Amino acid sequence: MDALVxxxxxxxxxxxxxLRSIMDAPWSMRIQDExxxxxxxxxxxxxxxxxxxxxxxxLQPGDVAVALGPTPYLVADDLDTPAQVIIHPGQRCTTxxxxxLAQEMSLGVRTWGNSPHGETTxxxxxxxxxxxxxxxxxxxxxxxxxxxAQDWDCPLIPLLADEIVKDEPGQEAVLDRLLDLLLIAVLxxxxxxxxxxxxxxxxxxxDPVAGHALRLIHNNPAxxxxxxxxxxxxxxxRAALARRFTEMVGEPPMSYLTGWRLALAADLLHEPDATVxxxxxxxxxxxxxxxxxxxxxxxxxxxxxxxxxxG
Numbered sequence: 001m002d003a004l005v006x007x008x009x010x011x012x013x014x015x016x017x018x019l020r021s022i023m024d025a026p027w028s029m030r031i032q033d034e035x036x037x038x039x040x041x042x043x044x045x046x047x048x049x050x051x052x053x054x055x056x057x058x059l060q061p062g063d064v065a066v067a068l069g070p071t072p073y074l075v076a077d078d079l080d081t082p083a084q085v086i087i088h089p090g091q092r093c094t095t096x097x098x099x100x101l102a103q104e105m106s107l108g109v110r111t112w113g114n115s116p117h118g119e120t121t122x123x124x125x126x127x128x129x130x131x132x133x134x135x136x137x138x139x140x141x142x143x144x145x146x147x148x149a150q151d152w153d154c155p156l157i158p159l160l161a162d163e164i165v166k167d168e169p170g171q172e173a174v175l176d177r178l179l180d181l182l183l184i185a186v187l188x189x190x191x192x193x194x195x196x197x198x199x200x201x202x203x204x205x206x207d208p209v210a211g212h213a214l215r216l217i218h219n220n221p222a223x224x225x226x227x228x229x230x231x232x233x234x235x236x237x238r239a240a241l242a243r244r245f246t247e248m249v250g251e252p253p254m255s256y257l258t259g260w261r262l263a264l265a266a267d268l269l270h271e272p273d274a275t276v277x278x279x280x281x282x283x284x285x286x287x288x289x290x291x292x293x294x295x296x297x298x299x300x301x302x303x304x305x306x307x308x309x310x311g
Contacts, residue, residue: 014270017091017126018175020164022113024120028076030083033069033091036138037127039183040065040075041157045120050074051144062149062157064186071143077120091126109167123160125179136263137187140199145190152189156182204248209234213245213253221261222284227253257284262298265291269307276303 050056051073191198204210231241261283280291
């Protein structure tokens with residue numbers, strides 16, 4: 001597994017909020033759900049999106065926007081259209097005065113809007129828990145990332161548009177995985193843009209020294225890696241590895257290793273039968289006490305508190 005694959009396969013939607021919105025102008029929605037990450041794809045028509053404090057961006061068919069929370073944002077047919085709908089935490093939808101709109105604007109399976117034949121159709125997929133997308137990934141993104149239709153070639157938007165309205169056994173799991181695939185495809189294309197500022201771990205993937213060390217770490221995080229052993233496996237001196245890795249990735253090898261192990265641990269702790277001891281052994285700690293100490297030092301909470309807060 002290379003560094004890029006291991007970091008981009010981090011998204012793990014779990015019962016994600018997915019909705020098809022069909023709107024006729026004038027319409028305007030203020031999104032203040034505080035979700036860590038939302039993907040908005042335009043199928044037909046167009047929309048403006050404007051995070052608080054940032055410039056607005058006009059979206060057209062095939063365009064995809066990735067919005068990071070908790071920053072609220074506006075989605076509307078026109079920037080002069082006053083907000084009519086507010087999306088609250090938990091995806092509760094109300095008027096500006098608090099009246100519930102969930103039933104009033106329902107148009108069928110996972111479909112919502114003000115007209116069944118509206119000119120604008122949008123797909124929205126929301127990761128509702130921070131643990132579903134790695135911190136390292138979120139840190140690499142701006143508050144709003146927009147990928148234009150002409151900048152990528154991906155069949156996932158039409159596929160998601162078809163699947164989102166189906167009401168079949170196991171459909172939520174299908175949609176979760178499609179959302180993950182869409183996000184991964186968008187991020188891969190976003191980071192690969194010539195004008196983009198790709199994070200260090202993305203650029204390092206193609207480096208013969210730093211990229212090889214990253215693959216070693218990702219392929220076997222439980223191994224007792226040291227700078228010396230990584231250097232030996234990469235065919236360079238300790239000093240050369242430490243210098244190149246830090247230059248390319250933006251942090252020293254052992255710091256990166258710790259962060260990667262704890263990110264994996266955070267995900268594994270969500271599994272129903274996982275114990276702190278079993279997770280510790282999978283990510284390279286001798287026991288649960290050692291993992292708990294590192295987890296608390298870096299993340300500010302114990303593994304058990306992390307699992308309880310994620311709920």
